[in-house]
Amino acid sequence: MIIVWLLTIFAVLFVLQRLLFNRRVLRRVAYERAFSEPHAFAGETVYMLERIVNRQWMPLPWLRVETMMPSPLQFKNQNAELAISSGQLLQNHASLFSLAPFTKVVRKHEVVCVRRGVYRVPSLSLTLGDLTGAPGATDTRESGCAITVFPRLKEARQLPLSARKWMQSAIGMHEAFREDHYEMAGVRPYRSGDSLKQVNWSATAKTGHTLVNRRETMVDNDVTILLNAELYDASENRRIQPADFEEAISYAASVARHLLASGGKVGLIYNGKVEGESAVPLVLEPRAGREHLYRMLHLMARFEAVTRRELGYVLEEMAASGMRGTNLLVVSAFLTPKQEQLIDRLRQAGNRVERLLLYREKEASA
Template sequence: METFWLFIICSLLFAINFFITKKFGLKNVEYEIYFEESKKTEGDEIHIIERIYNGKLMPLPWVKSEFEVSASFFMENAKNYVVGDKLRYISIFFLLPYQQIIRRHRFVATKRGFYKLDKIYLVTGDLFGLSTDDRCYYVNSNITIYPAFLDLKKHLLPRSSLSGEVVVKRHYYEDIFYFAGIREYQSYDSFNRINWNATAKYNTLMVNKYEYTSSGDALILLNVQSSEYERKEVFNKNAIEFGIKIAASLAKECLDSHVPVGFVCNGVDEETLQPLEILLPSQDSNQLLKILETLAHIKIQVNEYFEALLFEVLRNYSFRELFVITSFINKEMEDSILLYSSLGVKFTIILLEYDEKHLNLESENIRIFLAKQQLLESTKVS
């Protein structure tokens, strides 16, 4: 008989416990989560803040929050696991009556991009694990991670020489009023620059060399296609990520040199999934931030073929200098570059992947730089 009544009492207690947990488990529990910062740079430490408050007399023996962030966020010794391209993070709380707990989780952003927190799961239960109460929270918190800057002298190799010439120097135009010496004649030099006295002295063709002066606006064009056969999906995204870093570093060097610069690419905005609009050249104090914001928002997905974008820019705008960052040059791109370079437009082409057949494009108005890492890999293979 005593065993029977003990069973009845235990069953009743478990039933009451089940009912209370289900009805009041997450009642009057406040919860919020958000990124502490809104803008950071690749490689920086970022923080996610969790705040939970138990606004009732009943204590909560355990509350589990579970949220997902990008797998590009790194956290040492974390109780989390990777699912696809997401990092699932779990946090456990013990809450006394009317207690508030605030936690600051530290991550390292290892990749540029636009990241969101949107859906959070909160679960609580009794000590025996017999009853649980859960809730799904929808939040709207995001962070923009800017791409890291590169040392362009180390990562870009001029096609025409091994002297480590600065890529931004192509934004400057030779001024005939600032004589800077003489040099040997190159195939793309015009004959009116030949210094006949120096030619007779050194017994080889020599031309006058002039200082460079800033003139005209510049535009950086980034091709998110890693090959001309890609229609929407991009296969070699690592090469494009390298190109994004080059674009950021190039924009910074241009603005540091007081050269108005803009940006455009054939990708998609990660936040809106709409085509990225052209950012016209400017020397405003916030121009670099605008370019970095655009670069951070790039979703590596082809919106339009790069040859169409290039021709549209050349036809509708009058830029004096174009920086073209691309993995390839097809026939249509080559035709546009040759046509407009003959009209005085200066091109600086940065090849993300080594392709010897494009190197013969170099001329007075066309300069080619090779992505150094890709070049070294190609050399090792050959």
């Protein structure tokens, strides 16, 4: 029978091509996935690149690549990208390709980094279809694709007023009796005790009065930001949301960035859990420079809102250590009366301490 013979031929060819696709083809397919940047700030858009290379004579009728992606990495076109439901933590992402022999395809997806964190794509699954479209071989491969999303940075004008004032005062200070800055800030009349080397002769000749160069004080503008991980105050039954904690980290990162950009030194103390760090609390000594800023941002990306040491203990340790002359910014949801007392103690010891209370800021903005 002719049709029987036709069906037999087709069945034989179907089986042969299926064997070929199941056993040999997928092994020679190279797949890579990477982000265009190793790190980005929250709210920024990066590209996720998929590079697939087929270096063989057999085509890939269709190849599906599936992986579980972190939900905070949102694709621009959700309908086209997401295959199954998106949960709070993970979302299933699938890409479908079709490649001719000896072809390379690079696909670029736009991804918005919604929230800070360190996101990894540990593995992905490849499924290959044969010439008839039926699914065939599958393979699971490791992937080293990862991206660190830093906290969102704010402009200076978006920071609370208290933080802005404190930043300004930390950057430059005027002191009457110590003029040791390397740059001139004007002229002033001569006082008894001024060195003759400081006399500004041209200004003196013009005015007829003895005038000396005026310089500002080289302030030791080391700044330490103390970030509190507590979200709940049991004594007064107050709580802030995780989104407010993200805001606090954003404030801390923004202040650090502005101060470092101004040439100052910034340190960090955090009493919560940090992925990959065991020190409690996490202490970063004040340093200057871009490298230090990025180290701080990398740590902030891994902050978790889990308290490991209560703020009161941290403040007590700081007060007991004899710390003096330090600029300290305490970023916290709220402060208990005991914590307020400790802060006063620090002030009395000669430290400049400013508070940035989220609960109060939230009430003020509500």
